[in-house]
Amino acid sequence: MDLSRQPTWVQxxxxxxxxxxxxxxxxxxxxTRAGWHxxxxxxxxxxxxxxxxxxxxxxxxxxxxxxxxxxGSLNTTVGSRGRVDLSVPxxxxxxxxxxxxxxxxxxxxGPGRSRAAVGGRCLGWAGAL
Numbered sequence: 001m002d003l004s005r006q007p008t009w010v011q012x013x014x015x016x017x018x019x020x021x022x023x024x025x026x027x028x029x030x031x032t033r034a035g036w037h038x039x040x041x042x043x044x045x046x047x048x049x050x051x052x053x054x055x056x057x058x059x060x061x062x063x064x065x066x067x068x069x070x071x072g073s074l075n076t077t078v079g080s081r082g083r084v085d086l087s088v089p090x091x092x093x094x095x096x097x098x099x100x101x102x103x104x105x106x107x108x109x110g111p112g113r114s115r116a117a118v119g120g121r122c123l124g125w126a127g128a129l
Contacts, residue, residue: 006022006023006024006025007019007020007021007022007023008020008021008022008023008084008086009021010094010097010098017097018093018094018097018098019090021086021087021090021094022074022075022086022087022090023074023084023085023086024070024074024076024079024080024084024085025079025080025082025083025084025085026065026079026080026081026082026083027078027079027080027081028079030079030080030081030082031082032065032080032082032083032084032106033062033063033065033082033106034106034107034108035105035106035107036103036104036105037061037062037103037104037105037106038061038101038102038103038104039059039060039061039098039099039100039101039102039104040060040061040100041058041059041060041100042058042059042060042095042099042100043055043058043060044056044057044058044095046058046066046068048064050064051081054071055068055069055083056068056069056088056091056092057069057088057091057092057094057095059094059095059098059100061104061106062104062106064082064083065082065083065084066083066084067083067084067086067091067094067098068083068084068085068086068091069085069086069087069088069089069090069091069092070085070086070087070088071088074086074087
């Protein structure tokens with residue numbers, strides 16, 4: 001996986017309805033879980049009690065793993081703690097597109113990283129599902 005490029009987008013059928021935008025996924029020891037998931041909860045102003053940090057515009061898709069905004073740069077040498085991080089403006093724009101019940105597909109390989117997609121509406125690293 002190209003660790004310097006992790007774009008994501010949402011598409012409905014063959015039509016891109018959001019993105020592509022950069023993301024940051026899980027690092028070694030905190031991998032973003034691969035496979036199909038569903039958005040099971042959304043919380044616009046979420047605060048992580050576990051990591052004592054804000055997670056604005058959070059959409060949870062696999063336990064505590066979520067798409068959400070982060071303050072600061074996505075361009076770090078270390079990945080997230082399993083979440084799919086977006087800039088806050090991108091997370092805000094994604095909020096109106098990615099709804100509860102939407103299917104999320106996480107795929108890919110790389111040391112500690114994975115690529116994310118929403119199928120049915122498709123959030124992905126490259127190409128359409």
